Amino acid sequence: MTNAPSSPISLPEVDLPALTVRxxxxxxxxxIRKLDERAFxxxxxxxxxxxxxxxVAPDYALSCVANIGSMLIGANVMTPISIGExxxxxxxxxxxEPxxxxxxxxxxxxxxxLTLARQAGHQLVVLVGDEPYYAKLGFKSSPQGRLQMPGPVDPARVLYCELQAGAFEGITGSVTRVS
Ligand SMILES: CC(C)(COP(=O)(O)OP(=O)(O)OC[C@H]1O[C@@H](n2cnc3c(N)ncnc32)[C@H](O)[C@@H]1OP(=O)(O)O)[C@@H](O)C(=O)NCCC(=O)NCCS
Incomplete structure (x- = not known):
């Protein structure tokens, strides 16, 4: 699998022949800002x-976009954060895109x-989102109080995914921006 931006990655599991992810x-x-503006x-x-x-800049080695031809129709951003230390x-x-x-x-x-992050040696991923959607990607609800987010959030929507077995064990604290 090639990850260079100039070498798009085909996704055979998605039934759209012209779709590439890079x-x-x-x-x-x-x-991406226009897409997010429409969605959120x-x-x-x-x-x-x-x-x-x-x-904070996205981690461009882990963040992906989907294109149909030259049109950007999807994006996922990965950003470094800290949980305590x-x-x-x-x-x-x-x-x-709808x-x-x-x-x-x-x-x-x-x-x-997530695959790129695991390959790069990252241990843990956190997000705020709907568990019914993200469970299929390996995310679980964080037990209430384990992660303190920097603002109001529905605790049931604070999810984590271990990229290495046991990576969430003993992890607790404030989730903060990396400066
Ligand atoms: C969430 C989102 C990225 C999913 O994109 P997608 O390409 O449709 O995702 P997939 O094809 O992998 O999965 C689609 C399925 O997930 C379901 N789904 C979508 N959002 C969901 C949610 N919040 N909770 C539960 N299920 C959800 C859809 O109903 C669909 O089910 P179906 O296959 O039975 O029709 C897209 O709906 C979107 O951009 N939503 C607006 C932005 C947003 O809410 N992003 C997530 C928060 S970070």
């Missing part, structure tokens, strides 16, 4: 997860980022 680059920023609206800047990403990753926003949803593109984008 690593995100800074040049994708404007198209202006309120996205007040979301607690946004506070963890504010002013422990390094971790924040997954999201994960967004797919016309292309329910074809497995969201799952493929997130799965690809």
């Amino acid at each position: 690593l995100m680059t800074p040049a994708d920023g404007p198209a 609206g202006p309120g996205r800047y007040t979301r607690t997860a946004y506070r963890l990403r504010e002013g 422990t390094s971790a990753l924040l997954l999201g926003p994960l967004t797919v 016309a292309f949803r329910s074809r497995g593109i969201g799952e493929a984008l997130a799965q690809h980022s």
Whole structure:
């Protein structure tokens, strides 16, 4: 599997022959912002997860975009964070253009980022999202009180995924932005 941005990765499990997934680059920023604006609206800047990403560049070795030809139709951002003294990753926003949803593109984008993160030796990924969607990617609800987010959040939506067995054992503390 090639991960260079110039070498798109085909995803045979998604039934869209023209679809490619590749690593995100800074040049994708404007198209991703438009996609997120349509999906989340202006309120996205007040979301607690946004506070963890504010002013922090995505990890471009782990963040992915989906294209049909030159059109960007999906994106998943991976951002470095800290949990107390422990390094971790924040997954999201994960967004797919409405016309292309329910074809497995969201799952493929997130799965690809998680595979790259595991290969790079990362241990733990956290997100704020719906457990019924993310369970298929290996995410579980964090026990209440284990992770303190930097703003209001429904505790049931704070999820974690261990990339290495046992990585969440003993982990507790404030989830903070990496400066
Ligand atoms: C969530 C999202 C990325 C999924 O993209 P996608 O390409 O449609 O995802 P997949 O094809 O892998 O999975 C689709 C399935 O997940 C379900 N699903 C979507 N969002 C869900 C949610 N929040 N909770 C539970 N199930 C959900 C869909 O109903 C669909 O089910 P179906 O296959 O039975 O029709 C997309 O719906 C989206 O961009 N939503 C708006 C942004 C958002 O809420 N992002 C997640 C928060 S970070």
